[in-house]
Amino acid sequence: MHPADRLSGVELSLIRQINALATPLSVNLGIGEPNVEPDARLREMAARAATTSWHYSANAGALSLRKKLCAGLPFDPKSEVCVTAGTQEGLFAIFTAFVNPGDEVLVPNPGFLSYATLAKICGASPVTYDLDPPSWQIDVEALRRKITPKTKLIIINSPSNPLGAVIAPETLAAIAALGPLVVSDEIYREIWYDDRPASMLDLGAHENVIVLNGLSKSHAMTGLRLGWILAHQSLMQPIVTAHQYVATCASVFSQALAEMILDDPDWNASWLADVRAQFRAQREAALYAIRHELEADLAPPAGAFYAFAPVPSCDTISFAKTLATDAAVLVIPGLAFGTRGQGFIRISYAASAEQITAGIERIGRFLRASGL
DSSP states (O other): OOOOGGGTTOOSOHHHHHHTTOOTTOEEOOOOOOOOOOOHHHHHHHHHHTTSOOSOOOTTOOHHHHHHHTTTSSOOTTTSEEEESHHHHHHHHHHHHHOOTTOEEEEEESOOTHHHHHHHHTTOEEEEEEOBTTTTBOOHHHHHHHOOTTEEEEEEESSOTTTOOOOOHHHHHHHHTTSSEEEEEOTTTTOBSSSOOOOGGGGOOOTTEEEEEESTTTTTOGGGOOEEEEEOHHHHHHHHHHHHHHHSSOOHHHHHHHHHHHTOHHHHHHHHHHHHHHHHHHHHHHHHHHHHHSOOOOOOOSBTTEEEEEOOSSOHHHHHHHIIIIIOEEOEEGGGGOGGGTTEEEEEOOSOHHHHHHHHHHHHHHHHHHTO
């Protein structure tokens, strides 16, 4: 038996391949998961959420939650929001709803690896648009030149995984005006350090813009799989149809917990402030260690919890795998995120300051010992 052609060339991501090399002695600076634990209030809310209905919700999610997600926004909770099993499932539903074989999907390079893979699964061609160091910003005119009659989606991600870069509001507006459907992945939007990142939602309900967000990163709920999509009604109907056949509905437990979080704005604001303060301290530990151990002076990432650090010229995939096995530290090779990632590694500072320092010191010792 042979797998479907749509999976030809698709394998487990390099992120998962690297993390599979972990041992009890490894320092893990590879996984994109917050090192944040629920506080007493969040655990109490989770206990209450577990006592609520265990039956299906509507395919698009509980209407009471959809109303909260649309609060203050020009979206109809009955027809313009869909609660998903995380943003990954949301992306799958969007691609299933709109992307045909032969289409083109514009994806950032470097950018999160799922975007190009989902295009391939749908039989489309991922077409990259380049982001250049050190600012990693989008050149809108260069992006415009990539658009062809086959272009179905433009994918943007702010704050960025793996770069930590944030897209300026005027750039978001310019991208929305380009014409094709725009998918804005904003899962890291609540993790920022100076100014809150702009959102495509700030532009109103554009008929060609789809926005994804969720609680996985901001509330350390990666395993509870809770995300959502906001889009104009004309776009949402096929998304909900695809979502129905992928997941039926998001976890009703996770939906109930999300409602309780949104119903307690004072606690939520305090939680998010504490999360940002923790990641700010961890960012400083990472930047200090990178500067002293890797001799690279990076501009502080504006959001998310990743540093995209340059390393000496080498095959960064082999380099990362050797670090995992010989130096017991996990980082993700930049090539996992596209060809523009060659010469870089993604260091996640979603770890304690002690782990961050120890892990980057191991990388520095390995580089010096190997003469790279």
